[in-house]
Amino acid sequence: MNKLWNQIEGFNENEPWGQPEKMNGLAVMLLAHIRQWFRNKHGESVTIVLHCGYEETGHASDSQHAWKLRDHKSRMVGGTIGNAEDFHFKGLDHLTFSQQASEMLECLGDLQVLSVVGLGIYPTWNTKGFHVDVRGYPARWGFVNGKAVKIGEALAYAVGQEGGV
Numbered sequence: 001m002n003k004l005w006n007q008i009e010g011f012n013e014n015e016p017w018g019q020p021e022k023m024n025g026l027a028v029m030l031l032a033h034i035r036q037w038f039r040n041k042h043g044e045s046v047t048i049v050l051h052c053g054y055e056e057t058g059h060a061s062d063s064q065h066a067w068k069l070r071d072h073k074s075r076m077v078g079g080t081i082g083n084a085e086d087f088h089f090k091g092l093d094h095l096t097f098s099q100q101a102s103e104m105l106e107c108l109g110d111l112q113v114l115s116v117v118g119l120g121i122y123p124t125w126n127t128k129g130f131h132v133d134v135r136g137y138p139a140r141w142g143f144v145n146g147k148a149v150k151i152g153e154a155l156a157y158a159v160g161q162e163g164g165v
Contacts, residue, residue, distance in 0.1 A: 008032050010047075017053035018065070023082040026134045027053070030113065031085050034132065037107045038089065046091040051129065054082030064118060064133035084118070088129030097121075097128040098158040104130060114138060121151060123158035 004025045005013045011032060013020035031048060038046045052058075056066040064084035092100055101121045108114045118139035120131035124146075133139075142154020149157075 004028060010035065011050075015050045015053075017050070018055045018082060020053070022054040022066075022080065024067075024134055027083050027085060027132075030111070030117070030132060030134060031087070033111055034104075034107055037110060038092070038103070041103070042092060042094075046089060048087045049090055049127070051086040051088070053085050054080075056080070064135050067135075083135060084131060084133035086122075086129060086131050088125070088127045096158070096162045097123055098155055098162060100128075101130075101155055101158065108132075119151070121154050121158070123154055123161065128158070 004023070005011070005020070008028055009032065011028060017023050031050075035046065035048045052065065054066060055063075059065045065082060065086075066080040067083045068080055089100060095103070101123075104119065104121075105114075108117060108119065113134075115138050116134065116136050118131070118133040118135045118141075120140075121142045122129050122131065123142065124144050140151040142149045142151050142157070144154050144157045
């Protein structure tokens with residue numbers, strides 16, 4: 001299999017990446033760094049449960065899960081790459097989902113990638129979770145009850161569900 005998986009501790013090609021050979025190495029490395037940031041802050045028991053990586057269906061038409069490759073002038077050049085992962089954390093039961101989302105933004109800031117990644121928060125998934133991608137420019141959103149919303153609206157929804165104001 002791809003040499004990438006020999007370089008990434010704690011993840012392997014047998015997880016639900018879709019087609020692991022089509023995953024963008026930067027996306028996989030970012031996820032590994034996110035996990036390590038949360039472990040540094042909350043302990044080694046923090047893990048990431050991957051929902052999906054490369055997928056050609058089930059997402060928006062311009063999804064980063066199967067991004068159509070382009071040249072430097074944004075012309076399609078054929079092929080696709082998995083720039084995104086959907087996941088949730090295990091081992092952060094002491095944090096509400098809105099606290100996890102706030103820490104995710106802090107994490108991306110500390111990793112100095114806020115200006116080049118997409119972050120989606122999903123407070124109404126069966127297991128509340130996140131989407132992170134390496135699209136090359138910033139994007140933020142939420143998804144609440146089957147509807148795409150601004151990230152602030154998704155955070156407010158999460159806080160409301162947690163009993164906050």
